[in-house]
Amino acid sequence: GxxxxxxxxxxxxxxxxxxxxxxxxxxxxxxxxxxxxxxxxxxxxxxxxxxxxxxxxxxxxxxxxxxxxxxxxxxxxxxxxxxxxxxxxxxxxxxxxxxxxxxxxxxxxxxxxxxxxxxxxxxxxxxADTRFIAARDDFARWAHGRKTLRMELFYRQMRRRTGLLMTADGAPEGGRWNLDAENRKPPPPGARAFPLPPSFPPDETTRAVMDLVAARFGTHFGDMAGFDLPVTAAQAETALERFIAARLPRFGDLQDAMVDDAPYLFHAVLSPALNIGLLDPLDVCRRAEAAWHAGAAPLNAVEGFIRQILGWREYVRGLYWHKMPGYRDTNALDARRPLPAFFWTGETPMRCLAQAIGQTRRLAYAHHIQRLMVIGNFALLAGLDPTAVNAWYMVVYADAFEWVELPNTHGMALFADGGVVASKPYAASAKYIQRMSTYCDGCRYDPGRRSGPGACPYNVLYWTFLERHRDRFARNPRMAMIYRTLDRLDPAERVAMAEQAAAFLDGLDRDAWPAAPGGQ
Ligand code: FAD
Ligand code: SF4
Missing domain, CATH: 3.40.50.620 (HUPs)
Known part of the structure; x- marks a missing residue:
């Protein structure tokens, strides 16, 4: 035949x-x-x-x-x-x-x-899978002989190769490669309503699948009710068009912001469709570029969006194949703590985590900063075991496929690769979450307190994390200022924070629930 x-x-x-x-x-x-x-x-x-x-x-x-x-x-x-x-x-x-x-x-x-x-x-x-803009070999060639494999340099090469957002004489449009400095705005006061991504209610085919999934996998973490993701190329195309028209223009400004009960803000929510093949990544980039040329979206939004796909998405895929199979077994910060139960229940008085995990449970979606700076940051600071954390992220997101999930989780969020993806750990105190979100209002904890009653666990854990890894990070020039601040803290407060961190982590250990519900 x-x-x-x-x-x-x-x-x-x-x-x-x-x-x-x-x-x-x-x-x-x-x-x-x-x-x-x-x-x-x-x-x-x-x-x-x-x-x-x-x-x-x-x-x-x-x-x-x-x-x-x-x-x-x-x-x-x-x-x-x-x-x-x-x-x-x-x-x-x-x-x-x-x-x-x-x-x-x-x-x-x-x-x-x-x-x-x-x-x-x-x-x-x-x-070879030609849907990726860079072939596996392209990445290997780029990586060959380099001391560090930073996304930013890979991204510039991809811009040159594709001509995306490049002038005729080979310079980046707008004069800079990366306009992220304009993309870190906190949520505007009072903003609560955002244009929602389109909803695709299940047809007969999808409903039959939902019945099957309820019968076979009903015990798994997460809700299925209200499923409305695009499941055909035509639906994904509609989702892309609507994103470009209604949300891309403001994508940049609020890319890092987090707002109560607003799971999507101006994000694309296109990763599930992209990752299963319903959209073509290069086409998505060209369409966003066309919106900028047409004056329909500003450069900071379009450059920021294109960088996520042409830069990050291609980079993590290249890195995954370059580093596997050993990549997932490293544990550079020797993190050993099992997952606390609230990763599976969402029930915690820490409001930022309750919001991020709660929406993950409902929607199998959280945007980048929730994944990185709320959940990932907590896992990093608390020293959660990378294998358990990687498995959690594989379970909970609709867009989770190992080639994209692992470098983001193991490398970017947990620093478990010892600094291949990130030049310094994405560790942050409550100050970051307070500035970038609405979560801290109404939280039981006080983001302004470093120790004592009501001190936010992110603060207590942050400073003790820095102390624990002083040998590794104190000489990193990008962290020198943080260590100077740490060293200026009152020694009595440092002792208090260490004791408070130990008590908090003991509490987590007593409430550990490492295995995923429905796992075998
Ligand atoms: P937008 O913010 O609108 O971005 C547009 C597109 O850019 C996304 O659809 C996605 O295709 C791409 N993109 C953005 N950031 C990244 C990134 N860091 N790496 C690769 N592609 C990116 N993305 C996944 O697709 N699958 C995962 O399993 C996954 N796990 C993650 C785990 C952690 C700890 C972190 C920090 C990030 C993870 N990401 C993952 C990246 C990113 O968070 C999601 O791609 C994004 O939130 C998807 O939502 P969106 O389509 O609204 O993205
Ligand atoms: Fe999260 Fe701390 Fe803010 Fe509460 S106070 S929402 S725990 S950062």
Missing amino acids: GVLRPVLGDQLTRGLASLRDLDAARDTVLMAEVMAECTYVPHHPRKIVLVLAAMRQFAAALAAEGVRVRYVTLDDPDNTGTLTGEVSRAAAALAPARVVATEPGEWRVQEAMQGWGEAAGCPVDIR
Whole structure:
């Protein structure tokens, strides 16, 4: 026969490398909902619904084009439960001349793919994933011989290569590469209403998936009610258009702000669609650039947005493949503490965490600063075990795929890679959260107190974190000023903070709940 073309749940792109030369008369596309992928961590039900519903929609669109699709549902009695098992079963049924696949996003799946030749009994051709703007080799070439692998330099090269926001004579538009200095505004007083991303209520296909997910994965962390993410390329296109028209113009100003009960602010909420293939990253960047050329959005917003995709997203993907498999096993700050129970319940008097984790539970979404400066910062300061924290982030976000999640969590938030991603730890006291959010109003704790009754745990933990890691960080020029401040604190207060931190951390340990609900 023809060619067997397996398509994974995050490869839902018609222009996928392995579908390029699809011959509808002879080939078969294989898509399989397998238990192993649904449960290697007990994902948030919203994320499972997203992937399975989008897979079914994609298969239906291919079939409507006249493509033969072998689609294996999760509840098919013959389903072997693994991708390799399904490749083997399909090959036995169809006797293909060869298998053509696109390289996967995750190390775990790549390892499985290496066994597909044997499973299928025919040659397997694995193609590079051309949806990324930088190929894995491009990153490796860029990284070769460099002492540090900072995103900012990688990003400049990507700007030059694509010409995005570049003048005809090769300079960055606006004269600067990075306009972040304009993107750190605190929330404007009284602002509570923001234009919401469009909602895509579930159709019959999605509703069937929701029933399946409720029956099989109902014990997992997170709510499914109100699921309304885009699950087709057309819906994702609508979401992109609406973002560019209604939220991109103000994306920059409030990129780092956090407001009570406003989970999205001016963020794109496009990562789930991007990561499963419903949107093309380069196209998204070009569309944002066009909005700037048309005068519909200011440069600080458009540059900031493009940097997240052309810079950060491509950078973390390159770094992941450059550093795996060893990357996830480092623990540079020797952090060992198990996860406290409130990571799974959201119940804590620390309002910032209750808000960020509460919305994560409801929506499988939090924006970057909530992930980094509220939840990640807490995990860093409290010395939570990176393996447990990485697993938590993989479980709870609809956009979590290891290639993007791991460098962000392990590297950027936890500094567990010893400073590959970040030149200094993203550690901050309550002062940062107070300035950038509305959370501290009405919190039981006082963000202005470093010790004593009511002192915010972020403060107590922050100063003791710096003390604990003095040998590593005191000589870092970007941290010298912080250490000078620490050294000027009253010695009695330093002792009080150390004691208070120890008591607080003891309390966390007594209330630990490291395993994810519904995990096996
Ligand atoms: P916007 O703020 O509107 O940004 C636009 C787009 O830029 C996003 O859709 C995303 O594709 C991209 N982007 C922005 N920041 C990053 C980044 N740091 N790395 C890679 N791409 C980025 N993103 C994921 O897609 N999956 C994850 O599992 C994930 N885990 C994270 C864990 C931690 C601890 C941190 C600090 C960040 C994580 N991020 C992750 C990055 C970022 O927080 C999300 O991409 C973003 O919040 C998605 O929401 P949005 O579409 O509204 O983003
Ligand atoms: Fe969070 Fe502290 Fe502010 Fe409370 S006071 S919301 S715990 S930063």
